[in-house]
Amino acid sequence: MSRTDEVVAGVRRMITDGELGPGDRLPVEKDLAERLGVSRGSLREGVRALTVLGVLDTRQGDGTYVTSLDPARLMSSLQFVVDLHGDTGARPFHAVRRVLETEAAGLAAHRITPEALAEARDVLEQAARTLAQDDVDHAAFIEADTAFHRIVAEQGGNPVVTALVEAIAGRTFRERLWRGRHEAGAEERTQRDHEAVWRALAAGDAEAARVRMAAHLLDVEETLPGPEATED
């Protein structure tokens, strides 16, 4: 076990033991290094690793703190590794996205707030206006698409689901997604799919919300490269 691993394990223990909690400040580098029996260099490597993982947050001139440890924060590092995969590997990731967002849509049907419902409607109307223009602003439509999906995922009420979806369907992933979807009618179809999901949410119909979201994401998935459906 390397010194750095000892640092990671040590900080982890300090958190699980309750010595450190969200928002708490760590001892200064010199003290913590001495306490863990490592040099400042090794300590910094471990702290940096935990920073990348979203566990710690260092601020120059201030100190090192434990983050909120929210799933959203902790899963953000996942986006990095997802984006590392090329276009060919996108399919299994999108399948996970589909399953999770479908579940979230079903849950959201029963618990979506009036405010979120209204916001989702506004997003859809904005998207409709974008599509009505002669020269469609594709970037703006992608923005609206992202916003709609985020609202639904959030209203599912499971922060882990929200964080995972956010990590998988991040910026890079979505751009890849739409790169292969510029055939005629793709955006209009997406718009109709979204509206169908919205109606199901407004009606509080969980089953309809599930089916609509699943169908929509299956549509998207078919445009991805890779084995269509293991046709071997």
Next chain:
Amino acid sequence: MSRTDEVVAGVRRMITDGELGPGDRLPVEKDLAERLGVSRGSLREGVRALTVLGVLDTRQGDGTYVTSLDPARLMSSLQFVVDLHGDTGARPFHAVRRVLETEAAGLAAHRITPEALAEARDVLEQAARTLAQDDVDHAAFIEADTAFHRIVAEQGGNPVVTALVEAIAGRTFRERLWRGRHEAGAEERTQRDHEAVWRALAAGDAEAARVRMAAHLLDVEETLPGPEATED
């Protein structure tokens, strides 16, 4: 942007640009540091962070290599952050596990190999023998429980699902899970649930496999602490 972030971004770019691929060796610390315009210390912090994320693998006396970049490898860091959450935060994680494993069970029904089916049966028989003893070996049963779920998840055929389930339902999480399940009959019930899933898989009945797995995991979920079902 800190020097370390530049290192992470630089290596990421080298990978996405195709300059580096799985198994490839990175330049030695001195050269790479010079190329990225940072000191060896900063370089090491960045490389270490990528090592923790499962992207790089350093071997003393040999060199630094890009890993296979398999989802299983890349998601392993997720287990660390999942385990960081206490018992109270386990419920949303388990909900994700339930949804993903349910999907995997449905997929597995159509594509499980005879070998995997036989291995799963062996695991279940082993578990049954464990339960038949006067003094039940709980650790052995947990082991069999883990093995059964892993086989089903793997046979779902989606490596991302497998990796996520593995990360969420890791060792620490499972131990927490069973800590609150030592009431009489819990293990026997689990065994019956598993056998029902197995029969569905053997019959190639995807819907049955889904339902059985979902019901089993809902059972488990009810024993977790936290809001029963948002009864507000």
Next chain:
DNA sequence: ACGCCCGGATTCATCGGAGGAATTCGTGCG
């Protein structure tokens, strides 16, 4: 010729120290 041992070269791991940069907070002035 073949296998084994050993020593040098290579590479990462760890350490210690020094100066710089950003933040915080108390002090003193207006």
Next chain:
DNA sequence: CGCACGAATTCCTCCGATGAATCCGGGCGT
């Protein structure tokens, strides 16, 4: 009382040196 200034604190970056693990090729014996 408000504000600017500066000292203290803390993390950031760099440099050089030593140790540890691995790899590779030469030399030796059989």
